[in-house]
Amino acid sequence: QVQLKESGPGLVQPSETLSLTCTVSGFSLTSYSVSWVRQPSGKGPEWMGRMWYDGDTAYNSALKSRLSISRDTSKNQVFLKMNSLQTDDTGTYYCTREDYYSSYIYDGNWFAYWGQGTLVTVSS
Amino acid sequence: DIQMTQSPASLSASPEEIVTITCQASQDIGNWLAWYQQKPGKSPQLLIYSATSLADGIPSRFSGSRSGTQYSLKISRLQVEDTGIYYCLQRYSNPWTFGGGTKLELK
Numbered sequence A: 001q002v003q004l005k006e007s008g009p010g011l012v013q014p015s016e017t018l019s020l021t022c023t024v025s026g027f028s029l030t031s032y033s034v035s036w037v038r039q040p041s042g043k044g045p046e047w048m049g050r051m052w053y054d055g056d057t058a059y060n061s062a063l064k065s066r067l068s069i070s071r072d073t074s075k076n077q078v079f080l081k082m083n084s085l086q087t088d089d090t091g092t093y094y095c096t097r098e099d100y101y102s103s104y105i106y107d108g109n110w111f112a113y114w115g116q117g118t119l120v121t122v123s124s
Numbered sequence B: 001d002i003q004m005t006q007s008p009a010s011l012s013a014s015p016e017e018i019v020t021i022t023c024q025a026s027q028d029i030g031n032w033l034a035w036y037q038q039k040p041g042k043s044p045q046l047l048i049y050s051a052t053s054l055a056d057g058i059p060s061r062f063s064g065s066r067s068g069t070q071y072s073l074k075i076s077r078l079q080v081e082d083t084g085i086y087y088c089l090q091r092y093s094n095p096w097t098f099g100g101g102t103k104l105e106l107k
Helices: none
Strands: A002-008 A020-026 A035-037 A046-051 A055-059 A065-070 A077-082 A091-101 A108-114 A118-122 B004-007 B010-013 B020-025 B033-038 B045-049 B062-067 B072-075 B083-089 B102-104
Touching: A002 A108, A002 B045, A002 B072, A020 A035, A020 A118, A035 A077, A046 A065, A046 A077, A046 B072, A055 A065, A055 B033, A055 B102, A077 A091, A108 B033, B004 B083, B020 B033, B020 B083, B020 B102, B033 B062, B045 B062, B072 B083
Parallel strands: B010 B102
Antiparallel strands: A002 A020, A020 A077, A035 A046, A035 A091, A046 A055, A065 A077, A091 A108, A091 A118, B004 B020, B020 B072, B033 B045, B033 B083, B062 B072, B083 B102
């Protein structure tokens, strides 16, 4: 059974660093890519970055200067670190597994399995 | 970045009605579009991928279509459990971007 679960502090002070962990089960991080997606309350989601199955990373250019994604395959965990947090970084943070879907010439990955999300509030 | 503009922002419809939600891409994205449903307090669920393909386990009353850079999600015979917020997502180029969402309520 595929599961992803986010964990981390619910409250972060402005200008501080956010550290989140995504613990997965039911699959291997060396076979599937995992992305981080965040969602401010009442707004659409925002893709933050990706840990590819081969260990490479990709970031949203808007966040790249502040964001780092890493993993520990032995612990089945993917990590997110983002520094210089501000109040507009408040929202629910999700990790999501990307699955490959075949569709004629449009074969590719889509966000298929999601964690329950963890609410992060940036406030003093 | 590619902008995805969804409309309407909200709508209310009766059970058994047909509803259509649209997403306009700011440039050509081919069929690199998906639709997600999100219920209150829950994570998004994949409904449609590659613009027109139905995800596993999703009822056939959901369908997707494309006309140029405009994409549509159609729900035929609306059911009570279809309430929620619907988002489109493009993966044509990085960063992948979502639409702003359409909140669907039942009368």
